[in-house]
Amino acid sequence: MKKKSVNRLCALLCMVIVGVSGLAGCGQAAQPSKPDSNTAGESPAAKEESQADKNQTADAGDKEERRVSAMVMQSRNYPGLGKMITKLKEEENITVDLQVVPDDQYDNLLKMKLGSGECPDMIDYSVPQLYGLIDAPKYLADLTGEAWTSRLVNPDISTHDDGKIYSFTFKSFNGIQGMIYNKKVLEENGITNLPKTPQEFDQMCETLKAAGVTPILLPSDTWVPQIWMTSGFSRAFGSDEKSYEFAEAVLSNQAKLTDYPELAQVIDNYLSNFTKGYVNEDYLTVSYDSCLERLANGEGAMLYGTSLMVGTIEGTFPDAQIGMFNMPADFDQSDVMGAVYNSIGFSAYKDSKNLDTVKEIFNLWSTPEYCNLWFEENAGFPAFPDVDGGKMNEEVLKLYQEYLDSGKLVEEMNPILNDLQPLFSSTLWVYYLEAPSKGKMDGQALLERFQGDVEKYMKEKQAPGF
Template sequence: MFLHQRRARVAAASAAVTVLALTAACSSGGSGGEENTSGEPAGEITVLTWRTDLVEDGTFDDYVEQFKEKYPDVTDVTIEGLTDYEGEVKTRMNTDEYGDVLAIPGSVTPDQYAQFFEPLGSQEEMAEKYSWINDKSFEGQSYGIPVVGNVQGVVYNTRVWEEAGVTQFPTTPEEFLAGLQAIKDGGIEVAPLYTNYKDGWPLSQWDGWLGAVTADPDWKNALVTSDEPWAEGTDYGVVDGLIYDAVAQDLVEVDPTTTNWEESKRLLGTGEVATMVLGSWAIPQMQAAAQDAGAGAEDIGYMPVPVQVDGKFHAVAGGDYNLGINVNSDNKVTARAWIDWFNEESGYSESQVGLSPLKDGTVPEALASFMEQVELLTLNPAPEGEESLFADIDTASGIVTTDPKFRQDTIDAARSGAKTKEQIFTELNTAWAEGRAEVGD
């Protein structure tokens, strides 16, 4: 039977749009205050966050008070919640004034980490204490620590799926599509799958399936030597093929160009939308929206990627945003103390019902049953010296997989019938091969 899971995480993930091409300024420190030379946490810092909801509800006020209780010489911690986090931080990084502590934007490539962020320790040393530390490491140095771990899959309305007669997790893309079709054929006004096309960034959430499709922790590393990432049966081939097929078969919202992220949460909760591809972080948001709409939070569930390898489901587990320190900060001591305290003492990951970034952290009860159904997969880092190779090829190819535009193009083609799935994949493979040739093997 489907799992009815409850989460309490309300993160708002955002996808990177373009690769930064910036030069870090080297004038005054990032906080704009006096330099802290005491060697102890003191003075003031500015923390940038994407969690505007936790700023507005006072949660961060509580965090600041607890932090200042531990470090009484800290006079102030200014929290800045940014709605368009990726876009606003990217703009601010054209100067040195981008806070003292911030989540590392996805658009910063590995070879740019040292340009913008203070090293936090050797990759080997940090990996002894934290999981997923490889995500923001380069040439043996770590520049960020994840705040929480997520698993990747599909959030869905269990009532709608069960009323359509689907009571088992789909084990293949074909079964998944058949389930969507059964929902469509049910005679009620429900969008079987919601793309969130207009907001764009949710389309990048499908990347959470990459690696789980083939149960290969090295799928990304292998692509730097391949000219056909979108070949049949590959991770990209299955993911983007399923997107195309769902749209071409009219199994998504009527007009993807008018989708609305905030409204989609209510629609899923009330059963007007059946399914969305999002990380586990989204579950509490959907449950809260369902309750606000007078529906049942218990109808919100989570299913694994609809692919099995050797008879098992797999789910990629990885870190959320990584906290880093502005390399220009005048108060790196206090900035580091905030990061360590936030990850180890604030209780943030527990409150979000996510996996702790600490290797000895406990698994939240709300995720335990889901993880009984899947085999967790952590993606391997790129080999030393090749940390930016995938990003370099991706950029040279012109695809830029961190930009949802290439998936919006796929949806456009599927809606209009202008291109077949095979034509799209041929174009993507050709562009990738040209990017590889330009970068060099």
């Protein structure tokens, strides 16, 4: 397990917040100042640069065509990514053949392609999670010496245990986890104050339910329901130190998951929303995209997720009035909030015949001309200091600032248990989605089932202690 320094993470957060604190009032992520090409006062240098861009576009057809393949999760096929791919074709004559894969099929397909030696040139995944899922040095190209790595705001995210970088990242920090809600829906139903206690949260859900509004939306994409737990487990422990102590004990077989009743309490809290009738009945079939649309149009009031989702919703549904709050829960006695210390990105297949072209793409994508496009409809914290992170939600920034200042941000559990990453999407996350429908699986039973998976997997890996 790669144990991050808590002090280093705090330093990163302070560094990130410096870039946004001065802009929180206008809801902007850190943005470089740049001339407006449409103003009469445009500088000669800017005009010359603009003309050069036009010439570059015009000359793209004269360049030799190159093609690379890439696979991306369906939920991350963002409009900004499409714009970057289009720009590559128009200016560099580089075609990216994109294979979009349903999220719940992605891990198995990726491992199958790697095993067969027929992997695409570019692989979409979050890091450091990818390093727990596969053997990065064996399958991924070493990008440590690439020029863009020296400009990374937070190189720790993409750095492997061996000290090398195997992934290009878009973000320096993936934000916070909490309850995303539709402000207009709450206002229309007379809810003027956000809940501060579990009892107030239930009362709010009952009010929405009585009005015919689904209180909590949940899709069948397993990576979304699990956010409740990856955030909740860390919130239940109350600090990064306790979370890492727990992980060290479990991953060395000195303790079992079932030895920690607070974990079962988090799962039971999640399951209680089903028994109370707060969750949409079609949670086993409805897609993530459909849930976002329901939240935006008011069919549903809330969805537990990440601040990244807030940017996605606002970019897709600009008229939606979206906010976020830290859901009160009995398992969280310290009122802490989950933080996501990872980033969406792409890696290069080590044996790609087009590796030089992929590296060229990553270098181009690290520039503001390309990377700004990614953030236009998906605001966040850029991996590079000169990139415009887009217009961020003011409520998210305020919430982030509040919990950062009070020292109450805790790292979500997934990266802390990264050694178990290969089991998450195939077992644990499936159990979370199955448990409500099975009816007899409470938090303790679910943990017992997963503990068996953990012991079998770690023995097969010949992990110390197993």
